[in-house]
Amino acid sequence: MDFIFSHPKWLFLLFSIPLVFFIHFYSLGNRKKKALQFANFDAISRIEGVDFFSKNIVILFINVLILASLTFAISGLTMRTTAESSSFSYVLAIDSSQSMEADDFSPDRITVAKELASDFVDSSPVDVKIGVVSFSSSSRIEQDMTEKRDELKSAIDSIILSGLGGTDLYDAILTSTNLLIKENQKSVLLLSDGQINVGNLDDAIDYANDNDVIINTIGMGTLEGGETQYALSKLDEDALKSVAYETGGIYFPAQDKINLSTAFSNIFQLTKRKVSIELFDYLILFAIMLVVVKFFLTNTKYVDLI
Template sequence: MLLATPAHASDEINIDHVESANGKVSVLLAVDKLPGGAAPDLESLVVTVDGDVVDASAKTVEAGEIERTTVLALDTSRSMRGAPIEDAKAAAKAFLDAAPDDVKIGLLTFSGTVQGTIEPTTDHATLANAIDDIELTLGTRVYDAVVNAVDLAGTDGARNVLVLSDGMDQGGGAPIEDAMAAATDQKVVVDVVSLDQRPANRALLSKISDASGGSVIDAEPEALKGVFTAQADALASQVLVTFPAPQKSVPEVNLGVRLTAGNSTYDDSALVTIAVADAGPQPVTHAKSKVGKNAMLLGALALGLGLAVVLGIVMMGAKGQSEAQRRVSAYLGEAKTGAKGKRSGEPAPTSIKESAVALTENFVKGDFEQRLNKRLAGAGLSLTAAEWLLIHAGVAAAAGLVGLILGGGAVMVVFLILGAVVPYLYLKRRHSKRLAAFNGQLAETLTLMAGGLSAGLSMPQAIDTVVREGQEPMVGELRRVLIEQRLGVEIEEALDGVAERMESEDFSWVVMAIRIQREVGGNLAELLTTVATTLREREYLRRQVQVLSAEGRISAWVLGALPIVVFLYLLLIRPDTARVMYTEPLGIMMSLAACVLLALGFTVMSKLVKVEV
């Protein structure tokens, strides 16, 4: 269906609405302004399209032939109190009684805000009850009312808005330009009933009505009923003109209508757009793209760079492990068996994964690589620093792509940040859990080692006993100690490596105690038993503190995460609502202030519930 811009001339007949569908053009013709209420001679109707006469027929509009919608927008500000509002209610109900039954009528009341709306309906009795319940409040925002009334009128059929107001817009809402644009863009006729308005106020209302093809009607409170009844009678007297759609397609045609009433002939014309009869399937209107042109160009550039990097990786190839590295990996049990039974340390055909890892290793060096490898080992992950960074980057890129698909550029940035942060938090959490399990097993491990030493075993033999009878993660770390000791590393140095990897202060004290015993002598079994007792009491106290502070820690996490989760929810479900927080200057300032306060509050609550044992 194609809608045409309504044409309202100052003549006695007016083309109110034109629509074209299924090879037929329907025209609503207003004839309520004929002099003396003369009845039009429908047999005398002549319709021309670009000067060519077409075969047309005319009749009074019947229910279901064409959709007609009217929205009543009533001013309910305090200035309407007393007789004006009562006259307005009576006039609105008179409009409901006089309007044809097939006309859908909606209701909107406004003062300082748009307060109540009822969707257009043919149940006029329900609207009458709602009119009786109208209450007055402060303020007048006419332009907001026009914008909302136009939206309420919908998009189908002949639509018009009838506004009643006794004052000028007091500002603070939509400007008059928005009201004019809403009416013209949606092709909705806006008629304004001006109640005791000053000339300056009337001129402003005329801008809206003139832009939409409507008019401003001056009225006194006691004359409102007659004005509204006349508007309803105009709907009842509309004539429906139909004729076949033209066979040729042109951007606009000059549509002319001429008929006779009494002894006079009246005509009207308008430039309209009409769909041709053989137009075929109409083009599909797609939703607005979530990604702008610049974002698409950046995405294409990123894709090209990614393909170039992959190509460079494949061409560079992987160096593979040295002979010494393969032997140590096999001895430590870290070599993995490939799909064809080969060890990963053996020379194998270069894959993209191996090439990518080899390339990443060129950039991951020095202290950063050592610290990251130590954290990975402490977390129990058999990954190198280069492999972890590749996985980390892949998760961030995948998260950004998902965000781009779900909500466009803003959601992509948020998901990209989450993709960069979540793997780090996962590694930290895994290391913390493994450290907690390690410290929890430490007291029992020392007791078992002390028993072995009391039975005459050496330190390596006592550790081997724990390896054979203990549990992870203690078993894995002590197994590595034995392997390093067999490769020539001092037992104390190997144990120090465990303390560094696990970042366990308790185990550092154990190693220190063993070093002191080696230097000054003494009963090591008794020393380990004493240390085990102390650590057992510390672990009990640590768990007590965790239980007592659990409520505070959970509160800190919930209160810290709740604003972020709500923002992400709005960003996905209601992006227009969330967009204000990062596009408008005030919204950006509020977002930054919220982030600062949120970080400060989370830090304070974390400090309050964190107790060192």
């Protein structure tokens, strides 16, 4: 494990730490002089000797940690370690057409699709880039390629059923492929009931193959079908199997959740290699927590403990 900085020029701010110490103890010295000047013997008894310094050392320590955390954050501190990783980048393409409201999955197909997409994000290695696309009669990029799991899961949660009819798989594959265009190895995980009625499926497959994109598909629904507010909607496995087979991917039925977990691991094709973990978010969060702790210690009854 080692650490690198993407913006090391900001590390000069660490030289301000001695200044923090100087200001801290200089201000304490002034307070002691004032106490002696006004003959406040109660104050003198509280600030004599070691107790004089120990009363404020916790706040000093917190201030130094806040400064160091913010400096490391803006300097782009990154941890490099050896971990399980995948050479692929992925786009989650989630069907949000009206047929995804069918109730053959509980509570409905779209909810289960979002749960499976979140499970995929949770099981992915830390350095894998993932994007999110939703599609019905047209496609929408919900999240650009990123390694930030919180942003990905938020994008997935925000997907709602489209008010427009139709499922354009061609546009979904086109949008997903374009999102992956700059990545080295590309894969799409497409979650749909296969009810495709817009766009040319063969053209979609050709576009994916021309750009070296592997499409794995998950069938959202049952062969018996489920009720929507318009009609009975059944799973069309043939279209989903065709897309997966023709692009070198695999088709998975969503109802087999146990095997899906294993399938996700196989999709990632894990190998041991060096991965980089950006620590910016963690350092900022740590600094914020320290500010809260400092406020709590200096503005509550616990002030006497420091």
